[in-house]
Amino acid sequence: MLTKQQIAQRIAQELESGWYVNLGIGIPTLIANYVPEGIDVTFQSENGILGMGPFPFDGDEDADLINAGKQTITAMPGACIFDSATSFAMIRGKHIQLTVLGAMEVSDQGDIANWKIPGKMVKGMGGAMDLVASADNIIVAMMHTNKRGKSKLLKQCSLPLTGVRCVKKIVTNLAVLDVVDGGFKLLEKAPGVTVEDVQNATEGRLIVEGEVPDIKI
Amino acid sequence: MLTKQQIAQRIAQELESGWYVNLGIGIPTLIANYVPEGIDVTFQSENGILGMGPFPFDGDEDADLINAGKQTITAMPGACIFDSATSFAMIRGKHIQLTVLGAMEVSDQGDIANWKIPGKMVKGMGGAMDLVASADNIIVAMMHTNKRGKSKLLKQCSLPLTGVRCVKKIVTNLAVLDVVDGGFKLLEKAPGVTVEDVQNATEGRLIVEGEVPDIKI
Amino acid sequence: MNKVVKNAQAACEGIESGMTLMLGGFGLCGIPENCIAELVNKNVNNLTCISNNAGVDDFGLGLLLQKKQIKKMISSYVGENDEFERQMLSGELEVDLIPQGSLAARCYAGGAGIPAFFTPAGYGTEVGIGKEVRWFDGKPHLLEAALTADFAIVKAWKGDKFGNLVFKGTARNFNPMMAMAGTITIAEVEELVEPGELDPNFIHTPGVFVQRIFQGEKYEKRIEQRTVRQKES
């Protein structure tokens, strides 16, 4: 099984030089720590910065420089600040090559739910609906099952949707899967995890073809 | 009869402190020279400046600072530069209190034509269609008749329209008129001009009520 | 065109119960602290507030929520505010949650005289309920309407007496487009300067969008998530 850090590390392998990347709150944020040597990507935060750098040194934090998770950040040389309308113009206009975000549920058609549990939790969708509706390349980073052990990879989402037929790839603590016609295609499994383990943790349709290699980190 | 300068001077009397004003090419441009003492207005040019100043001193002209008529200009202290989308956001969003522009024809319902003579002259509408469709307060500055002596204040425009039912006031070499329900209401006439003269030069419906005072400049 | 007013009290004159307000800021970053304090003071209520977030329990718009001055919130994310969640789930507070990009674009549209536009965000979700759907380029889009407000209240870093504004860092966020969309727009700034002191080439919000401006005081600029790393020695 992968740790959250390892999920981030595995997704970091998907990065390509020249990409602008939007990372959601939670596991996705960790990806910035694992950009492979020689890969040149620029991180966008939808509250209005391109070229987000690491956290500031203690004492250097600036209340006027935060990311979408409200964390204090720094700006890299060549960074650029803009307003929210421009930020989502970038996102909606497909100028951002990759979006990584967390989810509560994903369906085997690529629907995603991550903003609301009716009657219980309402945080709001933030920028997630804009991101999933526009990005061509969406990776979900999440645990394979929820705290009660129930699968988060479903035939159909039970929670209110964030977007329909948009998720392309999922990386969980158990596996790497692509959303293809017909269901979740198992590409890789975590070391020490069997195909059966993945199958048992997946309520939606799982497609297994040939040998499934281990995730390499 | 008023000269072009006097038409501009008369329109300048309409200015109120606090207004942002867009002046079209031709006679409207002259209005900036006649702002009454104590009246504080800001001129917008739709190519992207608020706070347009007078022409530069000889030798100070800057190819990167022009107005919508492509003339070299200066910027006043407190001026502000912006792009074309923002410029028309101001115009369309009704943040500009007065628009003054020239016209080839105006109808007695307030329609205006000023951008095209089919088969002969096609300059384009530039920003005029956006201006007339959005501004609440539109004054037309023009000669009462064209070069062939024909009225430019018509029952119906014969040329392709720039906008419908939008002109509020017209100042010509002969008269000041409001566009009201039912036609052109004659408010003032040029010194030395009779009501009959105005009537003869006006093809559209002219409304004359009581004494018509002379234009005072 | 001098738009300077003395303080938050003068700036907020005319704000009445039942009105719709837009308030700039993202989380607690770039929020109009002085005017929010004045709204608490003024005790206006039944407000509809358009703001990306709702502050935290004891700061930002949370202060208005504590006093139940807000009837309805139009926001994209409210996860930082327990009192908000409580009022919403109990039904005391009306809430219209909308995608962040649509919120930004709807404010921009309101200021720019664009009454409605199509966006892909929210199609197939609760957000799309009751909205016109149209397909462009093989993809479904929702028709979204412009947002405007009786008063827009924004916070800038510097501003001049004509209302020209400059923001600092990510405190810019929603402030520029909300400034465009207010019938009356109030700007509070950390530093009020003379016309001509700001470079005309680098103004974020042209003064034409601002009706009142004042220099605020005692900015707390609270940080929600202080994340730092340690210097290696």
Added chain:
Amino acid sequence: MNKVVKNAQAACEGIESGMTLMLGGFGLCGIPENCIAELVNKNVNNLTCISNNAGVDDFGLGLLLQKKQIKKMISSYVGENDEFERQMLSGELEVDLIPQGSLAARCYAGGAGIPAFFTPAGYGTEVGIGKEVRWFDGKPHLLEAALTADFAIVKAWKGDKFGNLVFKGTARNFNPMMAMAGTITIAEVEELVEPGELDPNFIHTPGVFVQRIFQGEKYEKRIEQRTVRQKES
């Protein structure tokens, strides 16, 4: 993310006959002089050019018109170009004249992923023919579609290697929104600088919108209407 190319020739690689180009500038102010010269050189034709104006007879896009490289112009005002008027009236040149504000908004929309929006401009005129009309707030509006281009070519004052751009004065005009709307956007700049030299707080066009950048040479920056006043002595 270094986007620097050597010169206009390298920047214009891939531009082919029949393509749609956007070109920044208002009149001759802020036009991409180097790339226009390269397009003449390259002798591509059947171009659809989206540009607010069409240059003058012997400069700007007029150079392409002289060589009949342009099949169709999408502009708002073309009054400064006799050759343009001649080709249009004779039917050699297709012309789509659209209101300046709609042109700006359509380019912005193209870059921002907004496929269509409503605007009041042009209702009741030739511009409205065949377009959907809808009333908002008692006023008729036209539905206008986004514009995009195979290549957008813009001219900035300064730019860094990541493509961040800064414009000077009214040479900004259409450049920022066209930069957003190109599948490939080329920026030519008067001065190319290192990342970090431009203040991140005051970038007009974020580098994400630019794919290729180079420092142009020999800018003529011709003035169309040199209007001056005399110093009183």
